[in-house]
Amino acid sequence: MDGAKILIIVDMQKDFIDGSLGTSEAVGIVDSVVQTIRDFDGEVLYTMDTHFENYMDTLEGKKLPVMHCVKGTAGWQTEPRVMETLAEKSARCFEKRTFGSYELAEYVGSVAADDASTEITLAGLCTDICVASNAILLRAKLPNAVIRVLSGCCAGVTPQSHQAALTTLSMCQMDIC
Numbered sequence: 001m002d003g004a005k006i007l008i009i010v011d012m013q014k015d016f017i018d019g020s021l022g023t024s025e026a027v028g029i030v031d032s033v034v035q036t037i038r039d040f041d042g043e044v045l046y047t048m049d050t051h052f053e054n055y056m057d058t059l060e061g062k063k064l065p066v067m068h069c070v071k072g073t074a075g076w077q078t079e080p081r082v083m084e085t086l087a088e089k090s091a092r093c094f095e096k097r098t099f100g101s102y103e104l105a106e107y108v109g110s111v112a113a114d115d116a117s118t119e120i121t122l123a124g125l126c127t128d129i130c131v132a133s134n135a136i137l138l139r140a141k142l143p144n145a146v147i148r149v150l151s152g153c154c155a156g157v158t159p160q161s162h163q164a165a166l167t168t169l170s171m172c173q174m175d176i177c
Helices: 024-039 059-063 080-088 102-111 127-141 159-171
Strands: 005-010 043-049 092-096 119-125 146-155
Touching (some): 043 102, 102 127, 127 146, 146 159
Parallel strands (some): 005 119
């Protein structure tokens, strides 16, 4: 358990990049995310936002009434270059139905020590929703681990909300790189 190095790629899916909720900022980080995965020496994990046809009937669907990441659709798929690089690293996938993944936090807690020998790095989409939610869940699970958020490998719903999320994560003792 000592010395765990874990990279978590959050929701690098078509709908968040150039699909129904895509942004130019999200498109702009794809190459950096691919390079980060390629260069990482440690365990690589990734999440997939996963909804179903009843999405609009959920609380999230009522507050964000844009169909996205419906399992099995093109928009649900991880961006192809990102997926290829994740496959090269034998990355483990965590499908999640909400912003943060308890399953991911539990898994990381089971393979990593709760001390500074554990280094967790996050990148992906969206900084202000799913990246932040997963980082905070991981902080709650491993309060003494080093948790980094790669600001240049993340994008938010807007540039302003991206910056606000980075400020909040910094206040929650995440290292912003």
